[in-house]
Amino acid sequence: MIKNTKVNAAILIIGNEILSGRTKDTNTSTLATWLNSIGVKVEEVRIVPDVEKMIIDTLNVLRKNYDYVFTSGGIGPTHDDITAESVSKTFGLKYEIHKEAFKILEAYYKPGEFNEGRQKMVMMPENAELILNPTSGAPGFSIENVFCLPGVPSILKSMLGGLKNKIVGGEPILSQTISLRTVESEIANSLTKVQDNNKDVEIGSYPFFHAGKLGVSIVLRSENQSKIDECNLQILKFVSEKKIEIVDR
Amino acid sequence: MIKNTKVNAAILIIGNEILSGRTKDTNTSTLATWLNSIGVKVEEVRIVPDVEKMIIDTLNVLRKNYDYVFTSGGIGPTHDDITAESVSKTFGLKYEIHKEAFKILEAYYKPGEFNEGRQKMVMMPENAELILNPTSGAPGFSIENVFCLPGVPSILKSMLGGLKNKIVGGEPILSQTISLRTVESEIANSLTKVQDNNKDVEIGSYPFFHAGKLGVSIVLRSENQSKIDECNLQILKFVSEKKIEIVDR
Numbered sequence: 296m297i298k299n300t301k302v303n304a305a306i307l308i309i310g311n312e313i314l315s316g317r318t319k320d321t322n323t324s325t326l327a328t329w330l331n332s333i334g335v336k337v338e339e340v341r342i343v344p345d346v347e348k349m350i351i352d353t354l355n356v357l358r359k360n361y362d363y364v365f366t367s368g369g370i371g372p373t374h375d376d377i378t379a380e381s382v383s384k385t386f387g388l389k390y391e392i393h394k395e396a397f398k399i400l401e402a403y404y405k406p407g408e409f410n411e412g413r414q415k416m417v418m419m420p421e422n423a424e425l426i427l428n429p430t431s432g433a434p435g436f437s438i439e440n441v442f443c444l445p446g447v448p449s450i451l452k453s454m455l456g457g458l459k460n461k462i463v464g465g466e467p468i469l470s471q472t473i474s475l476r477t478v479e480s481e482i483a484n485s486l487t488k489v490q491d492n493n494k495d496v497e498i499g500s501y502p503f504f505h506a507g508k509l510g511v512s513i514v515l516r517s518e519n520q521s522k523i524d525e526c527n528l529q530i531l532k533f534v535s536e537k538k539i540e541i542v543d544r
Numbered sequence: 545m546i547k548n549t550k551v552n553a554a555i556l557i558i559g560n561e562i563l564s565g566r567t568k569d570t571n572t573s574t575l576a577t578w579l580n581s582i583g584v585k586v587e588e589v590r591i592v593p594d595v596e597k598m599i600i601d602t603l604n605v606l607r608k609n610y611d612y613v614f615t616s617g618g619i620g621p622t623h624d625d626i627t628a629e630s631v632s633k634t635f636g637l638k639y640e641i642h643k644e645a646f647k648i649l650e651a652y653y654k655p656g657e658f659n660e661g662r663q664k665m666v667m668m669p670e671n672a673e674l675i676l677n678p679t680s681g682a683p684g685f686s687i688e689n690v691f692c693l694p695g696v697p698s699i700l701k702s703m704l705g706g707l708k709n710k711i712v713g714g715e716p717i718l719s720q721t722i723s724l725r726t727v728e729s730e731i732a733n734s735l736t737k738v739q740d741n742n743k744d745v746e747i748g749s750y751p752f753f754h755a756g757k758l759g760v761s762i763v764l765r766s767e768n769q770s771k772i773d774e775c776n777l778q779i780l781k782f783v784s785e786k787k788i789e790i791v792d793r
Contacts, residue, residue, distance in 0.1 A: 319569075
């Protein structure tokens with residue numbers, strides 16, 4: 296059965312702090328895990344600095360190549376937050392006060408606290424659709440297939456629920472992990488044969504070192520559980536023949 | 545004083561496990577931190593799946609746009625490790641047994657243990673230069689300005705020492721962090737003025753939530769300590785005027 300419902304996405308992480316090594320990106324993992332669960336496969340990630348031309352050029356490639364693009368970072372109130380203006384330029388749209396966002400933040404802050412710095416956060420591409428922020432008020436936004444989210448991991452995470460109705464995914468991507476007390480070279484040939492026999496299942500092999508012991512996790516990914524099951528059986532067969540121990544991980 | 549010694553780099557992370565969200569990438573942070581210390585600025589990161597065409601196309605862009613490219617992942621013994629073959633194709637080089645790498649692994653393993661799976665790890669682009677691996681034997685390699693490292697974080701880390709003599713950096717990129725008990729919107733305008741007055745210092749503003757309290761870390765980055773110091777003074781001036789508390793972070 297061939298599915299014609301593959302939906303893909305790219306993630307664009309915007310921020311010097313990731314490129315400098317100061318901050319480890321966790322938003323890719325959060326977004327990718329959530330997108331998988333609604334049937335969207337992340338096929339590329341790019342991390343670029345807070346540089347307008349880089350953001351625009353990269354967005355123009357990604358939005359044409361993928362069904363959805365998710366950006367993270369650069370929508371706060373400071374000088375280095377240039378995502379909203381860059382997205383406006385990408386689409387040739389005015390960068391202006393978003394009236395609905397203005398109302399949300401005006402109501403969110405105490406009287407007098409909705410200052411100039413915070414008002415920058417309601418500047419968006421014209422006619423942007425808002426992505427509500429249940430944590431700290433300031434909304435994200437989307438234009439066509441580009442969805443702009445903040446860089447702070449806990450805030451980004453809290454906004455995914457509000458995105459769900461805006462993203463149309465395909466079949467959820469299922470995965471199954473088999474962890475073995477072995478090393479990759481012991482199973483490489485057998486695993487290649489299983490992959491050759493199961494072209495529709497993506498088989499990954501990942502060495503790990505846990506509690507002082509080496510092991511390998513084999514990860515099977517597909518939209519089709521019965522194909523994963525078949526693949527799993529073929530792996531368990533050679534694992535049993537080679538007398539390899541299966542472990543928890 | 546204008547430095548003509550800016551050296552830049554891109555990082556290419558290869559692996560479905562990062563794109564699926566299963567594994568969080570930490571190699572970007574490790575590599576970027578180390579590269580900064582030897583005067584190489586990471587200007588772009590891309591994460592691509594274990595797909596030959598994606599790897600080749602991406603490498604061809606990155607190796608032309610940046611002084612150095614570092615790849616991570618895909619050089620192990622299993623079917624999903626396709627980096628060495630993809631790099632060979634990128635450069636139009638034969639993919640063949642690397643004699644020196646063969647000798648290293650033959651000596652590394654006990655007699656009889658250097659099996660077919662492991663022998664795949666000595667297949668490299670012809671005339672590749674080896675990057676020694678003090679942790680698990682199997683070397684990485686470089687061709688021209690492309691340096692290929694493994695995906696396992698502890699192994700990658702252990703190989704950086706051996707890379708040092710092969711990378712010619714510029715001035716080390718210095719950084720200083722000032723952490724404040726405030727919110728970004730309170731300091732946004734003042735910070736913009738400081739950035740406008742100090743174009744050669746990259747000023748980043750990063751909200752944090754630590755031990756139940758909000759704060760903002762301001763990060764100053766430049767090759768020039770005196771420019772950082774000057775910028776720092778200007779920030780401390782408005783911080784004092786606004787009676788904002790400086791905190792440890």
